[in-house]
Amino acid sequence: MRHAETIIIGGGPAGSSCAWKLRQRGHDVLILDKAEFPRLKLCAGWITTKVMQDLQFSQDDYPHPILKLQIHSHIKGLPFSLRGLPTPGDNYSIRRVEFDHWLLHRSDAETIQHTVKTIRRDGDLYIVDDQFSCRNLVGAGGTSCPIRRNFFPDNRRKFRQVVTLEHEFEYPDRADICHLYFRHYGAKAYAWYFPKADGFVNIGLGGKANAYKMSEKNIHQHFKSFLFDLVEQGLLDRQTAENFHSTGHPYYLYSDHGEVKKDRIYLIGDAAGLATVDLGEGIGPAIESALMAADEILGSPGYMKNAVTQFSTAGLAQRLARRFIAPKAVQ
Template sequence: MRHYDVIIVGGGPAGSACAAQLTASGMKTAVLDLAEFPRLKLCAGWVTPEVLDNLDIEPKHYPYRLNTFEKLRIHIKGLAFNVKTTQHSIRRFEFDNFLLNRCGADIFNHNVKNIQRQNGKYLVDDRFSGDFLIGAGGTRCPVYRTFFRALNPRAKERQIVAYELEFPYEWNDPRCHLWFIENNLPGYSWYVPKKNGYLNCGVGGFADKIKSNGDDIKKHWEQLVHKLESLSMVTGWKSGDAHGYSYFMRSNIDTLRSDNAFIIGDAAGLATLDLGEGIGPAVQSARLATDAIMGETEYSLNTIHAYSPIKPWLRKWLEGRLTKKMLRKKRREDINSAVAH
């Protein structure tokens, strides 16, 4: 059995950021991931300058595709306007592989099935043992499932479902477009150009609300496909190759650490409350968990941004129109259910 100071389950940006900081401090670290990198990762793939700064990446020195937008093209109820904000688009296929390969940890292609706590150690599938354990495996993280699901049940009303496709395409419109609340979608759809002939298009929204509307995310995807084709923004593509996934917006998270086990990123459900952006909070949580392991601080979410770095008025509108509206509806349903019983 291989023993490590720290075992990290999940090799995405959160896991690799943790690993890089831990190995730099001299801790023997292993990263376990069920996928062999580079791998497909469903994600719109935009990151903020703050994310790159936290990862010590200079945009001009990043060796793969990186496209920079100085504004977003926002569409709301037939109105279209520009919002100034610096954002970057990357391909997660390249970005995650780059981060993992430079982290300095031992990397294993391993599907974690069983985790036990014995004699102060964490035993993973009788192959690995560690003094500390970090769950960075996303929404279905086995560390969350084993040690945190009972402590932090998922807030169903915060679940986001998305459907997207990233594909080679010589786009003509270089702008990043976001369409909010079209066709009664409780969320938004996007068009994100990537550098050197790639494009990501997708839709995402609150799963509970979509279901209660009698809709499904594939229907909204088909409506986006029709829009993009009718506007000649995308033509001749295999839109049927799109795939779906889900994750959770930030809610009241009670426990992020149990003994020497931690959860970070999407395993903790930290996506922002406006745009549902997950990479920024994931990287921030990784750094905080690492600091806690090294005994420098307690692991707390107090300094992790709950919102994306966009204009305050747009943030307030999105929160009021989407997040708060959903929670008000959920509270009414809970009250009605309690009265009925």
């Protein structure tokens, strides 16, 4: 049986960031991931300045193309588009197939390709598939994480489920501007056109599953309308729109409900359902939760679900108030 002090299940941004922090302190850590990297991950690939700060890299250190985004937000009912996002710092696009592979390599952790099926406790140790043992177990397996299923079965809320459709492809004629469309294709949904630095573009749509269930049009019908609106706007050619092959993947937005740790087991990233409620940002919270869990494994407790940053309009109002109105009066 292969033993490691900490086993992390899943080598996405959450798992690799946790491993990176642990390895920096010489900790014995093993990552198990069912996929062979580089692997496809459905995602628009939007990251923020905070992600780069948390992982201590800059645009110059990143070895793959990265694009600083100019964003135009189109909100249904508003006759003009807004520039940028009400988030702190700059916004960038990366390709997940490159980003995740780089983070995993950078973590300096041993990684074994293995699909985890069973986990049991044996005294002080956790035994994974009767092949691996560890003292600390980290669940970073995304939406279908086996650790969440086994140890935290009730930790997320169905009404926070987001369903998506998207496709990323090489499209040299793509526009340089990132376009976001809020509430145009479902009441609780937004659609995106994310250009990448190297001539790729990611086009997708994500919205609350329960809102789509109650709507007259399903997500596929909305997505089709979106593609042909992009054709009308000159952002996509008709042939590409007609032959578009999108794929979907669900994930969960943050809810206060549920635990993220017990008995030296930690749930991080999408496994814990931490994506922000406003914009569905999942990479940032995955990394933040990973670093907090690593700190706790290294002896500094403090990982809690509600310690992970959630950007919200309430937060925005506070930030603006702090800056422009009464610096000392606002908490």
